[in-house]
Amino acid sequence: MRQRPDLPAVLEVEVTTHGRLSGVENYARTKIGELGRFTHQPVLHAHVKLGEYGDPAVERRVVAQANLDVNGRLVRAEVQATTAREAVDLLQARLRHRLERSAEHWEAKRGGMPWAGPHEWRHQSEPTHRPNYFPRPDSERRIMRHKSYSLPTITVEEAALEMELMDYDFHLFTEEGTKQDSVLYRGGPTEYRLAQVNPEFASKLAPFELSLSISAQPAPRLTVVQAVERIGLLGLPFLFFVDTSRDRGSVLYHRYDGHYGLITPAS
Numbered sequence: 001m002r003q004r005p006d007l008p009a010v011l012e013v014e015v016t017t018h019g020r021l022s023g024v025e026n027y028a029r030t031k032i033g034e035l036g037r038f039t040h041q042p043v044l045h046a047h048v049k050l051g052e053y054g055d056p057a058v059e060r061r062v063v064a065q066a067n068l069d070v071n072g073r074l075v076r077a078e079v080q081a082t083t084a085r086e087a088v089d090l091l092q093a094r095l096r097h098r099l100e101r102s103a104e105h106w107e108a109k110r111g112g113m114p115w116a117g118p119h120e121w122r123h124q125s126e127p128t129h130r131p132n133y134f135p136r137p138d139s140e141r142r143i144m145r146h147k148s149y150s151l152p153t154i155t156v157e158e159a160a161l162e163m164e165l166m167d168y169d170f171h172l173f174t175e176e177g178t179k180q181d182s183v184l185y186r187g188g189p190t191e192y193r194l195a196q197v198n199p200e201f202a203s204k205l206a207p208f209e210l211s212l213s214i215s216a217q218p219a220p221r222l223t224v225v226q227a228v229e230r231i232g233l234l235g236l237p238f239l240f241f242v243d244t245s246r247d248r249g250s251v252l253y254h255r256y257d258g259h260y261g262l263i264t265p266a267s
Contacts, residue, residue, distance in 0.1 A: 011036040011046050011068075019052030021062070024084040031092045032066060038099045041071035048091070050084055053257055063256065064091040068099075075102055076166045080256050098165055136258025138232045143224070143252075144259040150266045151181065155206040159184045160192055170238055172251050172263055177206035181249025181265065183240040187213055195219060195240050197249050219249055227252045228260065 011033045015025045028048050036043070046068045053061040060080040064087035068075045077094040081087035153174040154162070163171045163184060170185040175194075178201045187193030195215040196202065202214050221242045222230065231239040231252055238253035243264060250264040 007036065007039055007042060009036045010034065011039070011043050013046045013048055015048045015050070017050045021050050021052055021084050024050060024088065027085060028064075028088045028091075031088050032095065035092065035096055035099060038096055039070065040099075040102070041073075044069040044071065048088075050087065052084075060256070062087045064088060066091055066095050068095070070099070070102060073102065074166065075099060078167050094167065098167065101161075101164055134256065134258035140258075141228070141232070142259050143228070143262050144255060144257070145261040146264070147261065148264045148266045153179070155208055156182075156184055156192070156194055156212060157208045157210050160210055170240075170251065170253070172240075172249065172265075175205060177204045178202070181219075181242075183249065183251060185238075197242055224250075224252070224262065231260070 013029045013032045015028045017025060028050060032046065032048050047066070049065045049067075051063050053063070060082050062082065062084050063078065063080050064084075065078040066076065075095070075098045077091055077098055079087055079090040079094055081090055151172060151174045152158075152162075153176055155176045159171045159173050159175075159182075162168070162173075170183050172181070172183050174180065175182040175196065178196065180196045180198060180201065182194060182196045184192055184194050191211050191213060193213050193215060194202075195217070197219045199214060199216055199218060219240050219242050220230070221244050223244050227239055227241050227243075227250075230236075230241075231254075238251055240249060240251050242248065243250040246264060246267070248265045250262065253261050253263070255261050
């Protein structure tokens, strides 16, 4: 996918660092700035954040995150590595893939190129650099981040595209046809899997061509405390459940540092 000739070949990149990572700003600015030749729309803002865990027990202590505003659409990537330069290199590769995928989607929508056949685009994803979470003892785990937002009402294919562009392992959304809180995640290297609050209404899903399997199990109704107990007991990377205090689908997940994050719909 070639860049539009009227767009700059080098991006202006804002870099923020946290921890003892001095001296890596220029390297990150140069490496991510080189991605300008892969853009298909104006990049209105590019921000790279580099941080280091304070816990010496965490081997891959450097986390790098990039957020690009590509003409109003957010393209995001996040990686973890042992050194800052390694993290920047991984981030550049991952972000390039996101930009190329975004370009293909934009071209397909405007009629400039045919959209990939059913399931084809998923097989071209690069190997993930996302590591396993740090094996912190259950007694030490805490919910370190709670994010609440208005869930988008979209189809499963739109959710899959957002998953890829935003570099998510799962996506919590409201499915367009059933109007149910749902979570889409990868059920294997070549297939997506959908879980819903009540899968009995899966026949009413909005039309899609994505290779998809649907969980027959309804989301369990739990308090947040019970969800923490269950995810630890079952050893799951994340848990989709109905938060009884909100009566909405929510996701509890493992962070890189072995603690938990919680995503809930906004009231």
